[in-house]
Amino acid sequence: MTGSSPEAPGLAQGAVGSARVIAFGASNVAPAGAVVGGLVTVVSYAGFASPLVGLVAFAASLCCANSIAEFARRRRRLARCTRTTAGGWAGSEAS
DSSP: OOTTOOSOSSOOTTOSOHHHHHHHHHHHHHHHHHHHHHHHHHHHHHGGGHHHHHHHHHHHHHHHHHHHHHHHHHHHHHHHHHHHHHTSOTTSOOO
16 A cells, blocks of 8 residues: 555455355354253253253363363473474574
8 A cells, every 4th residue: 555545444345245244243143052052952851950961061171171281281392392302493593
């Protein structure tokens, strides 16, 4: 863009149609709809045991999160070890 351009910076008029706006709105609302739909399904099958189902699912998600965190820690340690044994990254100062 040059200083003599009469166009204002930003999105052009009419560049985004109503179909794209509707798709964007639906993609923002979809996760909440999935949670509500899942809860309706759980309550319809489990009835009074629904809180127990929620606790079991929460415990399972904590186990998954813990294993992902442990993998990330080990990967970071491995990357640090590889950097020191390989003599640094490409482009670093050569001795």
